[in-house]
Amino acid sequence: MSIGIASGLLLAPFRYFKVKLVGSLIYGAAEFFRNSPVLVQLFLVYFGVPMFFQLELSPFFAAILTLSMNTAAFSLIIFVSAMEAIDREQILAAESFGLRRRQILQKIIGPQAMIIAIPMLVGIAINQLQVTSLISVIGFIDITKVGEILNQRTLKPFIVWPLIGLTYFALAQLISYLGAWLGKRLSHHLQYRSVVETA
Amino acid sequence: MIKVSNLTKRFGDNVILNNINLTVEQGEIVSILGASGSGKSTFLKCINGLENFEDGKISVDGLSVSKKDELRQIRTFCSTVFQRFNLYPHLTVLENITLAPIEVLKEPINSARDHALLLLERVGLTEFSGRFPATLSGGQQQRVGICRALAMRPRYLLLDEVTSSLDPEMTGEVLDVLADLASGETAMLLVTHEIGFARKISSRIAFIHQGILVVDLPTKQFFSAAGGLSDGRVAAFLSKMELR
Ligand SMILES: Nc1ncnc2c1ncn2[C@@H]1O[C@H](COP(=O)(O)OP(=O)(O)OP(=O)(O)O)[C@@H](O)[C@H]1O
Ligand SMILES: [Mg+2]
Numbered sequence: 001m002s003i004g005i006a007s008g009l010l011l012a013p014f015r016y017f018k019v020k021l022v023g024s025l026i027y028g029a030a031e032f033f034r035n036s037p038v039l040v041q042l043f044l045v046y047f048g049v050p051m052f053f054q055l056e057l058s059p060f061f062a063a064i065l066t067l068s069m070n071t072a073a074f075s076l077i078i079f080v081s082a083m084e085a086i087d088r089e090q091i092l093a094a095e096s097f098g099l100r101r102r103q104i105l106q107k108i109i110g111p112q113a114m115i116i117a118i119p120m121l122v123g124i125a126i127n128q129l130q131v132t133s134l135i136s137v138i139g140f141i142d143i144t145k146v147g148e149i150l151n152q153r154t155l156k157p158f159i160v161w162p163l164i165g166l167t168y169f170a171l172a173q174l175i176s177y178l179g180a181w182l183g184k185r186l187s188h189h190l191q192y193r194s195v196v197e198t199a
Numbered sequence: 200m201i202k203v204s205n206l207t208k209r210f211g212d213n214v215i216l217n218n219i220n221l222t223v224e225q226g227e228i229v230s231i232l233g234a235s236g237s238g239k240s241t242f243l244k245c246i247n248g249l250e251n252f253e254d255g256k257i258s259v260d261g262l263s264v265s266k267k268d269e270l271r272q273i274r275t276f277c278s279t280v281f282q283r284f285n286l287y288p289h290l291t292v293l294e295n296i297t298l299a300p301i302e303v304l305k306e307p308i309n310s311a312r313d314h315a316l317l318l319l320e321r322v323g324l325t326e327f328s329g330r331f332p333a334t335l336s337g338g339q340q341q342r343v344g345i346c347r348a349l350a351m352r353p354r355y356l357l358l359d360e361v362t363s364s365l366d367p368e369m370t371g372e373v374l375d376v377l378a379d380l381a382s383g384e385t386a387m388l389l390v391t392h393e394i395g396f397a398r399k400i401s402s403r404i405a406f407i408h409q410g411i412l413v414v415d416l417p418t419k420q421f422f423s424a425a426g427g428l429s430d431g432r433v434a435a436f437l438s439k440m441e442l443r
Pocket of ligand 2: 239240359
């Protein structure tokens with residue numbers, strides 16, 4: 001179930017890059033996903049898509065789809081602002097040497113924007129983790145739903161709920177840890193440490 | 200040859216460059232002087248397409264700056280050194296220098312690296328190749344900036360006040376590197392406030408006043424009473440610069 005968010009998060013950057021070219025249309029969609037409640041989006045996807053496109057959606061797929069798009073929308077904004085935070089003059093320099101836009105994105109903007117974006121992405125990921133508890137309403141089993149079931153079976157709420165809480169906590173910690181690790185790997189140059197022969 | 204004819208550039212309603220004509224022959228060194236805000240940086244930016252313009256024509260070795268694929272070619276042999284270095288902060292000195300040769304010229308990594316190390320040696324920075332820009336002094340960063348430009352083996356070098364964000368000490372070290380270069384085959388078009396330096400290395404000096412190129416003379420004549428100094432605007436500018 002948390003695979004859902006993980007893949008949502010992983011999809012987001014890819015989506016973002018493809019997405020940016022399509023421009024304002026995507027921005028419109030992103031605004032919708034950012035500004036409406038996830039629950040509403042979930043219902044719209046789960047009940048709306050089958051109605052308009054005549055295809056049956058499993059709760060699992062509907063949940064993944066909604067959360068992925070939702071995450072992508074937030075990530076999009078993060079990436080755009082991270083990219084805008086990068087000093088324009090070095091991009092001008094790269095342009096002056098004849099680098100193509102794709103090369104500049106890949107070699108200059110991307111690596112630096114990532115460093116800025118990671119802490120914010122971690123925030124989003126942890127938030128989305130909690131949002132997953134909503135998907136039980138369309139009948140899909142997530143961590144919270146597991147908690148309910150366990151609770152009904154065992155009738156020991158004081159053991160079950162702290163455990164469920166701990167599970168969320170552990171997952172959130174894992175995400176933070178991964179974020180910090182990645183951020184550190186990418187930001188050697190910010191640590192004022194000399195590295196020997198790279199190229 | 201860099202050939203600028205009837206260049207006019209506006210920002211909104213302001214005419215920043217007004218009908219400018221200038222040529223720089225292969226191997227020539229031309230300095231551009233002028234007060235702050237007179238349009239010098241904008242002029243250099245127009246030459247390698249970092250700024251577009253309303254009127255006129257700019258060509259470099261017969262290629263037009265206004266045509267996209269010709270501009271791309273121009274950029275492979277016409278390099279810029281920037282006032283504020285504009286190095287890539289997340290890349291090492293070596294990577295800063297080799298990026299464009301590898302990505303744009305498709306030079307093999309090993310040869311790009313060897314060339315970079317050669318250039319670094321020339322500016323006295325061999326042992327800094329693995330460092331990040333933020334760990335270098337301004338003068339060192341600018342010398343890296345010069346190496347980055349030279350790594351493209353440019354026929355033309357555009358230099359925009361490359362020492363004006365440096366302390367006097369560091370200015371000296373950067374000017375020495377440029378003077379050394381001046382004996383080579385690379386043509387240079389430099390904007391500078393270092394009058395003495397311009398006088399020493401340039402074959403010609405052009406003076407821009409409020410977007411108009413008012414004087415363009417061989418260096419000796421530029422500084423003679425009958426030549427450049429007979430223009431009141433040049434005389435006023437030079438005496439003001441000397442006072443600083
Ligand atoms: N992006 C811009 N938008 C509007 N006006 C601009 C822009 N860039 C420059 N200008 C204006 O164009 C004029 C020329 O600027 P430019 O930077 O070319 O001057 P300069 O001669 O290089 O001055 P300095 O010696 O201070 O570097 C200035 O009046 C400046 O305000
Ligand atoms: Mg300037």
